[in-house]
Amino acid sequence: MGKEYTKNYSTAELMVVRAAKEIGDGEVVFVGTGLPMIASMLAKYTHAPDSVIIFEAGTIDSALLHLPASVGDSRCVYGASTCRGLFDIFATVLQRGFIDVGFLGGAQVDRHGNLNSTIIGDYHHPRVRLPGSGGAGDIACLSKRTVVIMLHERRRFPETVDYLTSPGWVGGPGGRKKAGLIRGGPASVITNLGVMLFDGQTKEMYLASHHPGISIQQVLENTEFELDASRATETEPPTVEEIDLLRNTIDPEGLFIKR
């Protein structure tokens, strides 16, 4: 049976549908608050029913009858295999090397996928104080690969991030190894304009696809650093089934996908 695509979707819905595809069946997924929760639930409902959702506050393989509003939400406890605390997750699962894919966000990302979620401006006299690393720095250092979800604006895609909270490919090829990181690195960046992947040789971001209705030019204009668009195709739109799951099963309250 062929896929039945829909044109009736919001940008946020397209982003989570695309993000869900980053999760393989059976993979262990480190999930943060917001769109990653929705993407990981969608993956479980569709192509990856045996993926394992892990939240940093202590739960492993939550059943998620209701969408959590926090990674420490009581809603994460229901149906979990184990429920302990931060040390159990960060030390014995993440640092130990059992996270296949971790989701990240941030206020800024550079060409090598390094993220800032700490401050805008000078660290000692910041113009804007953001929430801080939380678990993001840990996920970035210790997952086997990471997927970044964020808004695509020129100021958010600068040449250099104001503060490096969550390491991507650091300075480029060999950058992570030099920093002492033994695994990991960003696989993709999913935004409201398109999907970026990282070149295997240069470890630099390139445009893999632009969303329907968004031109390549729009993506480039909203990126301060130079972005190779020679490999760009158009992002696959969501299916009727995916949008139905998002609206009626996963986030009926419109917690993270506002309606």
Next chain:
Amino acid sequence: MSKTDKVISLQEAVEEFIHDGTHITFGGFTMQRHPMAFIHEMIRQGKRELVIYGHSPGIDADILIGAGAVKRVEVAYIGDELFVSPSPNFRRAIEEGSIQWEDYSNFGATLRLVAGALGLPFIPTRTMLGSDMITESGFGSEERCSDPKAAPKKLVLMDCPFTGDKVVLLPAVNPDVAVIHAQMVGHEGTVRILGQSYADDFMARAARKVVVTAEEIVSEEFIRRCPEQNCIPFFRVDGIVHLPYGTHPTACHGYYDYDPDHYAVYAQAARAGAETFQSYLEEYVYGVKDHWDYLERIGGAKRLSYLKADPALGYNPNVRRR
């Protein structure tokens, strides 16, 4: 202290265990299980110059910052995720330069408490490598030297003497006091936490003194029928306060959910500026007689019933979150 006289009033507990300049850590995580009633009493008693250690505090640290009670935070994140992030008083204080801060990752901040709990001076980890958390320090060496309770350095980078791998050494934290809100405590101090324990068990083990506020105080005989379900042994607990609904507006697994409406009131007041926030404090902290009076102000029995957890789930799926 003998086994039996640990149960004291909220006012006594704050008077006895919290002082100006106390280094403190609070149980819970962002929107969940923070000892809010205890914190409100700290504000009423005018405690000042506090140093807060934590991984991901939220409104607990933020309300103290907004009340002018905080000198420094050493944390990974301050926010309440869906409801209000970053926490507005925290953000304003850092942008204005009115508090000191130090950034770690959540794992890093947790490990400092783990080291404290293990009786070790430091602990190695592979996290934070490659980040500016390694290279930048918010809280300078001069300030560190002037505070005998502060770690002399934020962290140290070294090569593992066995493998040569790069590791980060994090200094232990042994706070003066940990304040933990539990669902249940025995009258001698044995603690049972339902749902995620976050880092509360390590916080209690790292701290010099431990105060437990609880939904229920039960007999030790009862709580010890299932000791495998208990996470903090009685002899580490110094003070016990009975505070039903003591974490409102944050959630308490199995008992009640977070209160999105009160969060909206808080967020609006805190974001509007320091002055507007003072009116929030007047209404809900300074202007209330005690915890029972606070529960009346936030809507009394009707509101609390609305937030009450479904026993099958541990939360209330009917609470309107948007």
